[in-house]
Amino acid sequence: MSQNHFTLSFPLKSGADAKALAQELPPLMPDLFQAEDAIGTVHYSRFTVLSDRTLLFLGDFDGDFGPLMHDLARRAGPVFDVIFKHVSDPPSAPVANNADAFVGWAAEHQLKPAYVYSAYPGPTVKEIKAMAAADIEGARQLLPFLVILPARSRLAFAEMQLILRTMGMTGKVDRDMDSVGTPHFAQFVPLEEHQLGFFTVYDGAFDKYIMDFTKNIGPVFDVIFKFTKDPPPSPCSKHVQEFIDFAAAASRDPIGFYQGYPGLANQDIKALIADGKSQSAVGR
Incomplete structure (x- = not known):
């Protein structure tokens, strides 16, 4: 599945x-x-x-x-x-x-999204719950991040999507997202009026997330910002506060954030998966 x-x-x-x-x-x-x-x-x-x-x-x-x-x-x-x-x-x-x-x-x-990321693409919700067992209620805070990026023009909007699909095929965005270590899922989705939505679920405090994010995936956004209307200064990694201010102004508030396995952090789930594989190998 x-x-x-x-x-x-x-x-x-x-x-x-x-x-x-x-x-x-x-x-x-x-x-x-x-x-x-x-x-x-x-x-x-x-x-x-x-x-x-x-x-x-x-x-x-x-x-x-x-x-x-x-x-x-x-x-x-x-x-x-x-x-x-x-x-x-x-x-x-x-x-x-x-x-x-x-x-x-x-x-x-x-x-239709231009790019989709999963930090743990294998297990289902039911499998994660089964692996977590009594520890299903994790201790970490998870938050959604909903940022809207307006393109400079229709052509710029098309370029954004092409760049993301190309980066997605090479695996670069996946590797960069993995290196952040706190996002669970992420998507870039084309929206109305030549806007691109960046939607993600992540662990921990917003400022810490953005610090790690700009360090590890900032170059991807540096490219996207070339086609974005009124972008923050580049490179993102050297203008973290400006990126935070831009993201806060461009974000939308979530209504009803559902979690299938509340409070389990990215690394908690990966540890459960690794432990499950280890036990499976021992049992063979």
């Missing part, structure tokens, strides 16, 4: 609907989390309001997109019923009774 990522784009009717959802969604998150726990294939998920016109729903999961959307429709239909009251051309309601329509709508509104 392979790991995958989804970014769903919900086209909102108006800015008033965006503001309404920012207030209506947080109280519904416990119901969504309960549904995702029951489904058992979601590593992380979160909503964010991208603009007055768009709500995003992001997730990292095991398996195929269609079955996950079908399960979300059946188990968390009322959450999406609230969202679709604010969406242009929504699927049939109630969602729980029209799961196939929801799956079709979601497939049409899924955004």
Whole structure:
């Protein structure tokens, strides 16, 4: 079972609907989390309001997109019923009774990432939980990071995506992300109005993350910033505070950060995987 990522784009009717959802969604998150726990294939998920016109729903999961959307429709239909009251051309309601329509709508509104990273691409949510056993509630703080990078032009936007796909194929971005040591999943996703979203889940404090990030993956962003509108100074590694200020201004607040195995750090999970492989080798 392979790991995958989804970014769903919900086209909102108006800015008033965006503001309404920012207030209506947080109280519904416990119901969504309960549904995702029951489904058992979601590593992380979160909503964010991208603009007055768009709500995003992001997730990292095991398996195929269609079955996950079908399960979300059946188990968390009322959450999406609230969202679709604010969406242009929504699927049939109630969602729980029209799961196939929801799956079709979601497939049409899924955004294709330019690059996807996983720190531990092998194990599923259920396997990680099984390896952690009684220690499933880890002690580390995990946070989502949602940064929006506006391109200078349509051509610059295309160049950004081409660069990321090329770097992804060579394995450079994966190696740089691995060297940071705290990101779990990360994606670069093309968005509306020639914007590029950088979405990640990471361990620890924000400032420490950015310090490690600029040191290890700064050169990737130095290249991307050549095509970004009003970028911070380069190189990032020598202008860390400017990068922090830029990222803070360009970020979006998450709504409902779901964790499939709360509090387990990147290195905790890798240690569990290594220990599991070691025990398997001994048993052979």
